[in-house]
Amino acid sequence: xxxxxxxxxxxxxxxxxxxxxxxxxxxxxxxxxxxxxxxxxxxxxxxxxxxxxxxxxxxxxxxxxxxxxxxxxxxxxxxxxxxxxxxxxxxxxxxxxxxxxxxxxxxxxxxxxxxxxxxxxxxxxxxxxxxxxxxxxxxxxxxxxxxxxxxxxxxxxxxxxxxxxxxxxxxxxxxxxxxxxxxxxxxxxxxxxxxxxxxxxxxxxxxxxxxxxxxxxxxxxxxxxxxxxxxxxxxxxx
Amino acid sequence: xxxxxxxxxxxxxxxxxxxxxxxxxxxxxxxxxxxxxxxxxxxxxxxxxxxxxxxxxxxxxxxxxxxxxxxxxxxxxxxxxxxxxxxxxxxxxxxxxxxxxxxxxxxxxxxxxxxxxxxxxxxxxxxxxxxxxxxxxxxxxxxxxxxxxxxxxxxxxxxxxxxxxxxxxxxxxxxxxxxxxxxxxxxxxxxxxxxxxxxxxxxxxxxxxxxxxxxxxxxxxxxxxxxxxxxxxxxxxxxxxxxxxxxxxxxxxxxxxxxxxxxxxxxxxxxxxxxxxxxxxxxxxxxxxxxxxxxxxxxxxxxxxxxxxxxxxxxxxxxxxxxxxxxxxxxxxxxxxxxxxxxxxxxxxxxxxxxxxxxxxxxxxxxxxxxxxxxxxxxxxxxxxxxxxxxxxxxxxxxxxxxxxxxxxx
Numbered sequence: 001x002x003x004x005x006x007x008x009x010x011x012x013x014x015x016x017x018x019x020x021x022x023x024x025x026x027x028x029x030x031x032x033x034x035x036x037x038x039x040x041x042x043x044x045x046x047x048x049x050x051x052x053x054x055x056x057x058x059x060x061x062x063x064x065x066x067x068x069x070x071x072x073x074x075x076x077x078x079x080x081x082x083x084x085x086x087x088x089x090x091x092x093x094x095x096x097x098x099x100x101x102x103x104x105x106x107x108x109x110x111x112x113x114x115x116x117x118x119x120x121x122x123x124x125x126x127x128x129x130x131x132x133x134x135x136x137x138x139x140x141x142x143x144x145x146x147x148x149x150x151x152x153x154x155x156x157x158x159x160x161x162x163x164x165x166x167x168x169x170x171x172x173x174x175x176x177x178x179x180x181x182x183x184x185x186x187x188x189x190x191x192x193x194x195x196x197x198x199x200x201x202x203x204x205x206x207x208x209x210x211x212x213x214x215x216x217x218x219x220x221x222x223x224x225x226x227x228x229x230x231x232x233x234x235x236x237x238x
Numbered sequence: 239x240x241x242x243x244x245x246x247x248x249x250x251x252x253x254x255x256x257x258x259x260x261x262x263x264x265x266x267x268x269x270x271x272x273x274x275x276x277x278x279x280x281x282x283x284x285x286x287x288x289x290x291x292x293x294x295x296x297x298x299x300x301x302x303x304x305x306x307x308x309x310x311x312x313x314x315x316x317x318x319x320x321x322x323x324x325x326x327x328x329x330x331x332x333x334x335x336x337x338x339x340x341x342x343x344x345x346x347x348x349x350x351x352x353x354x355x356x357x358x359x360x361x362x363x364x365x366x367x368x369x370x371x372x373x374x375x376x377x378x379x380x381x382x383x384x385x386x387x388x389x390x391x392x393x394x395x396x397x398x399x400x401x402x403x404x405x406x407x408x409x410x411x412x413x414x415x416x417x418x419x420x421x422x423x424x425x426x427x428x429x430x431x432x433x434x435x436x437x438x439x440x441x442x443x444x445x446x447x448x449x450x451x452x453x454x455x456x457x458x459x460x461x462x463x464x465x466x467x468x469x470x471x472x473x474x475x476x477x478x479x480x481x482x483x484x485x486x487x488x489x490x491x492x493x494x495x496x497x498x499x500x501x502x503x504x505x506x507x508x509x510x511x512x513x514x515x516x517x518x519x520x521x522x523x524x525x526x527x528x529x530x531x532x533x534x535x536x537x538x539x540x541x542x543x544x545x546x547x548x549x550x551x552x553x554x555x556x557x558x559x560x561x562x563x564x565x566x567x568x569x570x571x572x573x574x575x576x577x578x579x580x581x582x583x584x585x586x587x588x589x590x591x592x593x594x595x596x597x598x599x600x601x602x603x604x605x606x607x608x609x610x611x612x613x614x615x616x617x618x619x620x621x622x623x624x625x626x627x628x629x630x631x632x633x634x635x636x637x638x639x640x641x642x643x644x645x646x647x648x
Contacts, residue, residue, distance in 0.1 A: 056543060057641045076639075077547045084545020091644065095540045099248035109544045111241055156544070 001032045002068070003164050003196045004053050009062030010219075011048050022048040024219040025062070030198055032163065035190045037210035038200040044216040046200035047168055053198065054087050054166045055079040067163060084112055088157025090167035090186075090199075094149035096141040102128065102152045103137040109159040127155035131185055147178025154185055158195065167199035171206050183209045242550075246557035249530065257562065260526040264566025265573055267519035268620045271512055272574030275616060276581050276606030278508055282501045283607050286494060290463075291369050292435050294493040296470050297462035299323060299336075299477060302486045304458065306493075309341040309356070311413040311451050311458075316340075317485065320457035327462055327477060332469045337364035338457035340447045344410040346390070346440060348398045355394065355440050357410050359447025359457070366461055370428045370441065377402025377426030380443050387425035387443075391436030395427045402427050408440065412452045420450065431602045433589070516620065520627035523562060527555055527631035538635050539643025548636035555635055559628030563621050570620065581606025 011023040023045045030036060030053075038046045051057040052064050055071050056079075064072045071082055088109075089095070096105045106127050110120045128134045131151040141149050150170060157165045167186065171179030183206045190197050199210075207213060215223035250257040290296060300306075304315045317323060320338030327336035340359035345352050360367050362380040371379050375392055388408065390400065400406065402424050409419040422442075429436055448454065464470060467490060474487040491498065531538070538551060585603035 051641055054543070056644070057639075077549075080542060080545050080547045083543060089543045091540075091543075093536075095536075095543075095644075097245075097537055097540065099245065099252065108541075112545050112550075160545075 003030050003032050003034075003066070004198075005029045005063075005065040006049070006053065006059075007063045007065075009049075009052060009059045009064060011045075011052060011057070012060045022219055023052070023059070026216075026219070026221055027062075028214060028221060030164070030196060032196055033190070033194050034196050034198070034212055035187060035210055036196075036198045036212040036214060037207050038198065038214050038216060039202060039207060040216035040222075041202060043218075045219040046202075046216055048219075049216065050166045050168050050198065050200050053164075054089060055082045084109065085160055086162050086164060088160070088162040088165040088195075090150065090153045090157050090165065090170045092169035092172045094141065094146060094153060094173070096149055096152055096156075098141050101138050101140055102133055102144065102148075105141070105152055106155045106159055109156060113160055123159065124155075127158055128152075130158075130189060131155045145178065146174050147181055150174060150178070150182045151185055154182065154189070158189060158193070161193075162195065164196045164198065167197065169201055169203075170199055171201065171203055176205065179203070179206060242554055242557045243561065246554060246561050249534070249554075250558055250561055253530075256526060256529070257565075260522055261562050261566035261569060263522040264519050264563065264620060264624060265569035267515050268567060268570030268616065269574035269577055270515055271616045271620070272570070272608060272613060273577040273581060273606070274508060274511065274515075275612040276578045276608035277586070277604060278504055279609060279612065280581065280585075280605045280607035282497065282504070284601055284605055286490075286497055288430075288432055288435070288601060289494050289497060290467070290490050292430055292432065294490055295366070295461040296464040296467050296490045297474055297477070298488045298493065299327060299460035299462065299485050300458065300488065301484060306341075306459075309343050309411075309458065311342060311411060311453055313413065313453070313456060316453060316456035316458060317460060318456055320455070320460060323485075324460050326480070327460055330473060330476065332464050332466065332473050334463045334465045335364060335366045336460055336462045337361050337366045338444060339459050339461045340444060340451065340453065340456070341458040342410045342447065342451045344408055344440070346394070346398070347407040347409065348400055348404070351398055353394060353398065353438075355438050357408070357440055357442060357447065357451075359442050359444040359451075361444050366463055367441075369430055373428040373430050374426050375429050377424065379426055380441060382443050382445065384425065384443050385446055386420070386422055388422040389426050389428055389441035390424050391439050392427050392429040393433045393437035394440070395424070397437060400424055400427075410451055412450075414452060418450060418452070433602065512616070512619070516623045519620070520623050523559065523624055523627040524630060526562070527559065527628055528634065530558070531555070531631050531635045535638065535643050535646040538638050539640050539646065542638070542640035542643060551638075552632040552636045555632035556625065556628050559625055559632075563624035566624065567617055567620060571617065578606050578608045582608070 006026055006028050009023055009026045013020045013022060026049060038049060040046050052059050059072050063070050066082055066086055071079065103124055106124045107120055110123060128137050131154055133148060133151055136144060136148060170182055174182060186197055187209050189195065201207060213225060214221055299317065301315050301317060304310060324336045324338050327333055338361060342357040344355050344357040346355050362382050370389065380387055380389055395401065404424050405421050406424060407419055408422050409417055412418050464473060470489040474489050477487045541551060582605060585605040587603050589602055
């Protein structure tokens with residue numbers, strides 16, 4: 001079943017008189033349960049594509065569908081509503097709220113959808129167990145390592161049982177062991193819960209976790225193939 | 239809501255010093271407003287009480303043609319048989335005291351100096367004159383049969399360099415339009431702690447004043463004090479019906495209309511000052527919250543990314559504003575409470591400055607008086623202004639595009 005589809009999407013950024021075309025007509029379909037990597041060099045359009053799929057931004061032209069619904073023309077609050085129940089995010093920086101504990105960070109999306117107290121507590125406990133962070137539930141982000149923070153972010157992304165999780169360079173700020181742990185956690189949760197993951201990366205160490213690799217260059221999809229080929233390409237280019 | 243307040247509390251806690259000083263700015267603003275409201279109200283009430291006690295009384299019975307500003311001594315403008323009317327008025331249950339008084343314009347001369355004064359003829363034995371009797375600072379009080387003694391205000395005596403026992407010349411207008419003069423001994427010097435009154439008033443026994451001004455057995459007014467001033471209108475109506483058409487009964491509100499107008503003007507002026515103080519306070523709050531918005535731009539992006547709607551982002555900043563307001567108001571009420579207690583119990587010495595304000599009797603000290611209504615309304619206004627101050631920062635945060643906000647600080 002299709003989770004998201006983009007059709008002939010372009011995105012042009014204007015800075016003063018300058019126009020930058022980040023995406024030049026991209027079409028892509030992601031099926032439920034996929035664990036897909038968007039790869040490509042910096043400036044290739046990976047993050048822009050993730051932002052459009054994630055309803056964080058709107059395309060200059062073309063359509064974006066989430067669970068069959070066209071979200072390309074929604075207003076700010078309508079897009080927030082789509083994100084709240086349907087999409088989870090993991091960012092390159094450890095995007096936690098610094099004043100909240102790990103528990104509260106994971107709890108936050110559940111508060112936004114109005115989950116009851118008891119159910120919320122059970123769900124947060126379960127998620128922190130899944131990412132092996134139950135022991136540090138009451139720690140604030142500045143008391144956690146980078147890897148732990150990113151796993152809290154993974155737990156938070158899963159909190160509302162979304163149909164799609166988007167991760168933008170989730171290991172970029174992590175050392176190899178922590179990066180590996182985060183990717184393994186994501187892959188395990190994909191297998192165990194069936195939730196769809198799409199992650200952007202240019203780190204060759206994590207591409208092999210993907211079961212599908214989409215390669216972008218200069219705002220276009222140039223490859224849509226097996227993981228070994230892409231890893232070899234990036235490795236050769238690096 | 240509790241979660242919002244919890245988050246807001248922690249967000250304010252990130253920069254405790256800045257949050258504290260923002261709340262303190264509100265506290266100082268509110269404290270200042272409470273003090274200003276108390277001083278103005280106290281000044282107005284004090285001036286009204288002084289005016290009633292020293293000059294107007296709660297009621298005056300006087301001839302309809304009498305003009306208090308001219309201190310007319312024409313027979314038609316005066317009250318005939320004043321003792322009889324005063325006794326009749328005093329027999330009414332709500333009346334505390336009723337006594338005749340005669341007013342004339344005069345000049346006190348001593349050596350080369352002379353000062354214009356209001357000459358007041360009083361019945362020295364009447365309790366209505368207790369404020370002057372209690373304020374005697376030297377010499378003795380007048381007696382009814384004293385033919386050459388007068389009482390002088392301390393401010394006037396100091397100005398002329400006189401003391402009890404000294405002699406002065408007093409010139410007065412008389413009922414036939416002429417002027418008479420006589421040498422008097424200063425029997426006593428009084429102080430009402432009201433420079434405007436003490437520098438322009440001399441007292442004579444009523445009978446002496448009547449003889450001096452050639453008005454016979456007449457008085458300018460019957461000065462009436464009531465047990466409860468709220469009964470003024472009812473007593474005035476009763477007296478009016480029993481005293482025929484030649485006399486009118488005037489209430490303290492009618493006689494102090496200048497003060498009422500001054501209070502209205504002062505209220506409008508104070509509202510302007512309140513707004514200035516609150517605008518300054520609001521600027522501090524706006525500044526704090528805007529800094530907070532800019533510092534937390536990426537967090538706003540995160541919250542937006544996980545589905546927080548614009549309204550809730552706004553609510554988050556309003557919650558911070560509410561906490562700042564509550565903290566500032568609690569501090570402000572404590573601080574303002576102390577200032578108001580000081581103003582109420584000890585007051586502020588203004589000395590003879592008050593004497594320069596014509597038309598109003600203001601004591602040497604201004605005492606505060608804060609009405610519950612003023613305290614509550616100023617607190618509510620301070621709270622609302624703080625919330626309004628959060629509007630712009632909250633809108634700024636809510637209007638951020640999540641993509642731009644997330645990119646911030648990367």
